[in-house]
Amino acid sequence: MARSSRVREPLWVRLILRTVVVTYLVLLVxxxxxxxxxxxxxxxxxxxxxxxxxxxVQNALRLTAVVAVSAVVINLLFGVTISLLLVxxxxxxxxxxxxxxxxxxxxxxxxxxLALLLVYGSRTxxxxxxxxxxxxxxxxxxxxxxxxxxxxxxxxxxREVVPVLEEVGDEQEQAARSLGAGGAQxxxxxxxxxxxxxxxxxxxxxxxxxxxxxxxxKVVSGNIVGRTQTATLVVEQKYQNFEQTTAYSVAFLxxxxxxxxxxxVSILRPKEES
Amino acid sequence: xxxxxxxxDKRFGDFVALDDVSVSxxxxxxxxxxxxxxxxxxxxxxxxxxxxxxxxGTIEIEGVEATHLPPQKRNVGFVxxxxxxxxxxNVAKNVAFGLEIRKRPKADVERRVxxxxxxxxxxxFAHRLPAQLSGGQRQRMALARALAVEPTVLLLxxxxxxxxxxxxxxxxxxxxxxxxxxxxxxxxxTHDQEEALEVADEIVVINDxxxxxxxxxxxxxxxxxxxxxxxxxxxxxxxxxVMIRPHDxxxxxxxxxxxxxxxxxxxxxxxxxxxxxxxxxDGHDVAVxxxxxxxxxxxxxxxxxxxxxxxxxxxxxxxxxxAGVSA
Ligand SMILES: Nc1ncnc2c1ncn2[C@@H]1O[C@H](COP(=O)(O)OP(=O)(O)OP(=O)(O)O)[C@@H](O)[C@H]1O
Ligand SMILES: [Mg+2]
Numbered sequence: 233m234a235r236s237s238r239v240r241e242p243l244w245v246r247l248i249l250r251t252v253v254v255t256y257l258v259l260l261v262x263x264x265x266x267x268x269x270x271x272x273x274x275x276x277x278x279x280x281x282x283x284x285x286x287x288x289v290q291n292a293l294r295l296t297a298v299v300a301v302s303a304v305v306i307n308l309l310f311g312v313t314i315s316l317l318l319v320x321x322x323x324x325x326x327x328x329x330x331x332x333x334x335x336x337x338x339x340x341x342x343x344x345x346l347a348l349l350l351v352y353g354s355r356t357x358x359x360x361x362x363x364x365x366x367x368x369x370x371x372x373x374x375x376x377x378x379x380x381x382x383x384x385x386x387x388x389x390x391r392e393v394v395p396v397l398e399e400v401g402d403e404q405e406q407a408a409r410s411l412g413a414g415g416a417q418x419x420x421x422x423x424x425x426x427x428x429x430x431x432x433x434x435x436x437x438x439x440x441x442x443x444x445x446x447x448x449x450k451v452v453s454g455n456i457v458g459r460t461q462t463a464t465l466v467v468e469q470k471y472q473n474f475e476q477t478t479a480y481s482v483a484f485l486x487x488x489x490x491x492x493x494x495x496x497v498s499i500l501r502p503k504e505e506s
Numbered sequence: 507x508x509x510x511x512x513x514x515d516k517r518f519g520d521f522v523a524l525d526d527v528s529v530s531x532x533x534x535x536x537x538x539x540x541x542x543x544x545x546x547x548x549x550x551x552x553x554x555x556x557x558x559x560x561x562x563g564t565i566e567i568e569g570v571e572a573t574h575l576p577p578q579k580r581n582v583g584f585v586x587x588x589x590x591x592x593x594x595x596n597v598a599k600n601v602a603f604g605l606e607i608r609k610r611p612k613a614d615v616e617r618r619v620x621x622x623x624x625x626x627x628x629x630x631f632a633h634r635l636p637a638q639l640s641g642g643q644r645q646r647m648a649l650a651r652a653l654a655v656e657p658t659v660l661l662l663x664x665x666x667x668x669x670x671x672x673x674x675x676x677x678x679x680x681x682x683x684x685x686x687x688x689x690x691x692x693x694x695x696t697h698d699q700e701e702a703l704e705v706a707d708e709i710v711v712i713n714d715x716x717x718x719x720x721x722x723x724x725x726x727x728x729x730x731x732x733x734x735x736x737x738x739x740x741x742x743x744x745x746x747x748v749m750i751r752p753h754d755x756x757x758x759x760x761x762x763x764x765x766x767x768x769x770x771x772x773x774x775x776x777x778x779x780x781x782x783x784x785x786x787x788d789g790h791d792v793a794v795x796x797x798x799x800x801x802x803x804x805x806x807x808x809x810x811x812x813x814x815x816x817x818x819x820x821x822x823x824x825x826x827x828x829a830g831v832s833a
Contacts, residue, residue, distance in 0.1 A: 403586050403588060403590035404590050404591075404592055404593070406557050406577070406584070406586070406590065407584065407586060407590040407592070407648075407651075408592075408603065409556075409557070409576070409577040409578050410555055410556075410557065410577045410578070410580075410582055410583065410584040410652075411578075411583075411603050411604035411607060411651065411652070411654075411655055412578045412581075412604050412607045412608060412655060413578055413603075413607050414578055417607060421603075422592060425594040426593065426594060
């Protein structure tokens with residue numbers, strides 16, 4: 233309807249606009265990504281097989297999976313809880329909390345990494361020494377890497393869930409209450425089913441973001457080869473060590489995982505509408 | 507008395523939504539909370555249901571002190587204006603919700619759901635999602651859902667407010683019949699005086715956070731406590747400084763002692779009635795409603811001079827805030 237009633241631009245304007253947009257996307261996204269794929273498979277699966285046989289790569293992939301999945305689980309729990317707090321409850325400091333949630337989007341991940349070092353560093357950090365004494369190694373180990381990744385991906389679940397919670401409103405929850413459901417029953421039976429797709433979408437986005445995190449993880453992991461290196465760190469290191477084909481192969485795997493995430497989301501989306 | 511509301515206050519910020527409200531709602535009856543928009547009807551109903559907390563005052567339901575009980579402990583059925591259907595559950599599941607929460611045996615739940623769907627005439631829609639129902643059907647589903655848990659009181663917040671005029675009328679007749687069958691103490695909110703007069707056993711008029719009057723439809727209509735109640739329960743017009751119903755004004759085509767003299771300035775036929783506007787000599791308009799037969803009999807036409815008198819025994823109320831009633 234909006235389309236038919238709108239005055240349309242002349243044909244040549246539309247053609248130029250289209251060309252500009254397509255060129256822009258090709259130069260910026262499609263071509264570089266295609267080159268990664270081409271470079272990875274220039275000799276068939278040989279380089280991919282080599283890369284997958286490399287224990288450094290194997291370890292990095294495993295670590296990436298552990299860190300990303302842990303971060304996503306944490307963000308899922310906190311993301312849904314914070315969304316509920318923001319939409320359904322009034323409390324002092326709500327505006328501040330709401331603003332704070334966007335910080336990870338605007339602050340450079342490197343800054344996030346440094347900030348975590350300052351708090352949890354085992355020699356000079358605020359909590360670090362105490363934790364180290366208790367035998368818990370935070371920095372240059374998996375815990376800090378999970379924290380850094382969770383921090384960076386924090387807003388993604390919340391930004392998906394909050395608008396849906398607002399749109400659904402709380403009448404269904406009130407109806408459930410008046411029918412005898414307690415808080416937990418209402419959440420599991422009414423609230424969660426109505427925000428289900430937003431949660432799934434947020435989780436997939438967080439997963440994609442977590443797999444690709446580089447800056448924050450590099451700072452807090454110490455980038456120790458074969459121990460605290462995630463896939464993104466391996467790509468950089470292999471590339472600098474003139475093992476380009478391995479770098480491309482790992483880069484391809486990362487890109488592939490992201491594409492799978494996007495495909496999953498776009499399959500899920502239409503279901504949510506109906 | 508089934509519901510006792512005592513000295514309830516409710517403020518939203520500086521705004522006083524309910525101001526020292528006390529009211530008793532009788533057991534087994536259909537009571538209407540009637541009042542203009544923003545008067546505090548929903549707020550009072552939600553406080554009774556526990557969906558909102560009173561700042562002050564107490565609520566008692568069937569002799570149980572309920573002021574601080576959470577909604578799920580009050581055994582109150584609540585029906586919302588916009589249905590609040592559980593969108594992801596089919597009709598049968600919606601109705602079964604309260605019973606499943608109460609962990610009733612599966613066979614019992616099925617039997618009861620079936621019985622209720624029959625009661626609200628939705629048995630053939632048991633497996634549809636709420637989105638596949640019309641507004642009226644959704645509201646009947648919501649009603650069945652609320653009745654399923656056998657509530658001590660049933661509260662309905664403008665249950666038919668979102669429906670068109672015809673369905674609305676059908677549903678309120680149906681609600682009346684349903685109530686005669688089920689006899690659960692029912693309170694429903696409406697801002698439609700016709701709905702209240704037609705359906706309710708008892709009407710509570712609320713305005714500006716205060717109760718203006720409580721009584722049967724006849725009491726309210728015949729003995730309004732003040733000019734607000736009088737004007738809210740039906741059309742009123744001013745004749746000689748008093749308020750009177752337009753159909754209680756007699757139109758004479760010949761001079762009458764003490765009558766208000768005026769000229770017919772507008773004549774409008776709407777269905778079975780004729781609405782006449784008479785501009786009195788002092789310049790203010792008087793509205794009069796006649797039946798078609800009466801209008802034809804008196805040969806009314808625009809521009810004619812007429813003499814207006816109150817009908818014998820008609821109700822009039824002084825048009826001042828502190829109103830005295832005379833009949
Ligand atoms: N959550 C709230 N926050 C602030 N003000 C509120 C809130 N709920 C109600 N109010 C105010 O309280 C007053 C009474 O509201 P209420 O919903 O009880 O009116 P109502 O009689 O049900 O009106 P309507 O017929 O329009 O539904 C209104 O002026 C409304 O603006
Ligand atoms: Mg209301």
